[in-house]
Amino acid sequence: MAVHDRVGILPDRYRLYDSHTAQQHLELVIDTKQATDGPAELLSRVGLSEAIDQDVATFSQGMTQRLALAMALVGDPDLLILDEPSTGLDPNGARQMREIIQEENDRGTTVFFSSHIMEQVEAICDRVAIINRGRLVAVDSIEGLRDATETTTTLTVTVSGADDDVVATVRAREDVTSASLAGDEFVVTLAPEGSKFGVLQAIDAAGATVEDFSLDESSLEDLFVEYTTPGQEVEPGELDSGGGDSRGGGPETGSATAESPEGDR
Numbered sequence: 437m438a439v440h441d442r443v444g445i446l447p448d449r450y451r452l453y454d455s456h457t458a459q460q461h462l463e464l465v466i467d468t469k470q471a472t473d474g475p476a477e478l479l480s481r482v483g484l485s486e487a488i489d490q491d492v493a494t495f496s497q498g499m500t501q502r503l504a505l506a507m508a509l510v511g512d513p514d515l516l517i518l519d520e521p522s523t524g525l526d527p528n529g530a531r532q533m534r535e536i537i538q539e540e541n542d543r544g545t546t547v548f549f550s551s552h553i554m555e556q557v558e559a560i561c562d563r564v565a566i567i568n569r570g571r572l573v574a575v576d577s578i579e580g581l582r583d584a585t586e587t588t589t590t591l592t593v594t595v596s597g598a599d600d601d602v603v604a605t606v607r608a609r610e611d612v613t614s615a616s617l618a619g620d621e622f623v624v625t626l627a628p629e630g631s632k633f634g635v636l637q638a639i640d641a642a643g644a645t646v647e648d649f650s651l652d653e654s655s656l657e658d659l660f661v662e663y664t665t666p667g668q669e670v671e672p673g674e675l676d677s678g679g680g681d682s683r684g685g686g687p688e689t690g691s692a693t694a695e696s697p698e699g700d701r
Contacts, residue, residue: 441469444508444545446501448519454493458484458503461492462510471511478506482536498529505536516540517548522556534560554657564656568664581659590652591632593622598644605642606635620647 452461462475479485482502492500501521508516518537522530537560541547551557557564558578566574566581574581582589595602598617606615606622611630616623622644624635636646 441471441511442514444510444513444516446504446508446516446518446521448523450504452492452500452503455491457489457491458495458506459488461503461507465507465510469511473510473512478509479503481509481539482506483532497524498526498532501525501529501533502536505533509540512545514546515548516545517550519550520552521549522551522553530556554660558656566660566663574663578656578659581656581663589626589630589632591624591626591635592650592652593624593636593639593646594620594648595622595639595644595646596620598622598639602639602642602644606638609635609638611635 456464458479459475462473462478465471466473466475476485476488479488482505484499484502484506487495487499487503492503495503501524505518505521508518516537521533521537525533534556537547537549547560549557549560561578563575563577564581565572595617598620600617603615603617603622606612606624611627612624612635613627613630614625622639626632626635632649632651636649639646
């Protein structure tokens with residue numbers, strides 16, 4: 437029972453009572469958990485203050501999701517488990533859900549966020565767990581996952597004063613796999629262990645001037661494919677079980693993405 441009181445859950449599929457108001461839903465959960473929360477305060481946290489006396493039958497999908505989240509927040513849980521919280525939401529609704537999740541994390545709640553929508557995971561999570569065919573194959577920060585794979589990073593640098601000698605200098609670096617110059621645009625592909633700052637310093641030291649640069653790194657979707665492609669799985673002993681960086685050095689926002697090429701979602 438103690439564990440139940442410390443955990444809040446927003447499942448992927450749930451049913452609410454159409455004939456009940458938002459306040460009645462929250463009062464039911466508050467009574468069940470024997471909590472002391474006030475429905476009005478909970479609804480304020482999820483942006484539903486004005487709907488406190490409104491029947492759920494009149495709610496939009498986004499409002500329903502936010503009410504379900506408010507119900508999960510009853511008792512101020514230490515751990516919040518959210519399964520596909522953006523399901524059925526339009527882009528504005530999904531953004532609002534992300535903002536609410538971030539606010540709860542900032543309040544001190546650890547959030548376990550489960551989703552197949554990689555963009556949502558990448559926007560929210562400090563650490564990511566990838567599950568392939570029921571097997572945990574990776575746990576790390578997104579940067580850590582990038583470092584452990586063969587995915588590439590492309591550095592595009594706007595330069596002045598660059599010539600063939602500058603290109604040759606950059607190409608000679610062990611952490612560079614390719615480099616090309618077209619006009620004032622210098623495109624460099626880094627090896628997994630490559631240093632973008634090392635490349636910029638090398639360009640400067642070779643006599644060219646760096647005007648601007650941009651970095652194109654592997655997306656979480658690219659990393660997911662890398663970790664779930666046959667032959668690429670990380671052995672259990674290689675999984676990072678340490679405590680990575682989290683917002684403010686405290687509660688984390690994590691994710692388990694549970695999809696395999698041939699398995700069920």
